[in-house]
Structures are given as structure tokens and as C-alpha cells.
Amino acid sequence: MPSTSNPDPHVHAGPTDASSVSESVVSPLRASAFWATIALPIVALVLLATGTVSVSLLTTVSFLTAYGTCAVAGHNHSPN
Template sequence: MPLISDTDTHTGPAVRRVASVVSESVVFPIRAIAFWTTILLPVCALVMLAVGVASVTLPTAIGFLAVYSACAIAGHNHTPQ
């Protein structure tokens, strides 16, 4: 029975480099959007409540908290420049 190693012998350095570049080009915008959404979402919610577009109901509150939490978790490592 072969031993399991920590390194993947099927992918070379070029494949890992391409995967790293693709990962960074996808992760950075998602993290930035999530970061700024976390900042702007409460302001938008207050404006929508004040104007009357949204009302405070249990599903609305749970949805807001779910979206806010997901954005806060996804965007917590973003550093605006």
C-alpha cells in the first residue's frame, strides 16, 4: 500500500502558479465587494426603512442579518488602498 504524501505529484509548478493567479484575480474583487457591502448595507437599509420601501418583519430582519454576516465574513481580510 503506497504512503500518502503532502505534495500533489500530478500538478507541476506552472499549474500551481496559474491556479494562484486565477485565485487572486477572483478572490480580491469578491473580498472588496463584500467589504464595501458590509459598510454600505446598514445605510441602505435605514434609507429603505425611512422611505417606506422596506418594513421591519422577521423574514426581512433575518435576511438582512444573513447577508450582512456573509459579507462581513467574506470581506474581513480586505484592506482598502
């Protein structure tokens, strides 16, 4: 039997390309979320200490939402 080859060189196998693209996008996002989880409380304290922001329901909910989102998104990152 003759081997059949794909006549279009731009068509690639789906799973390996999709997984490598996915990992190349997910890994930096996960790392950014991990480090943001560490930096957000420090930034919040500095903003509160300098009077840039005040404690209100909106700022508290916004901070907790951002912090929780980063914590969930970055929990699988290993900084090694």
C-alpha cells in the same frame, strides 16, 4: 541529458496559474464584500425610512444573513 520540454504549449504549470487566477477572482469579491458591509446598514435605514420595506422577521433575518456573509467574506480586505 537533453532537456525535455512540453510539446503542448497550452499546458501550464498548475500552482502558479491557479493561484494567480484565484487571487484575481478572490480579491475583487473580497473588496466588494467589504464595501457592501459598509453600505448595507445605510441602505437598510433608507429603505426603512422611505417605507419601501417594513420590519418583519423575514427582512431582519435576510439583512443579518447578507450582512454577516459580507462581513466574513470581506474581513481580510485592506482598502489602501
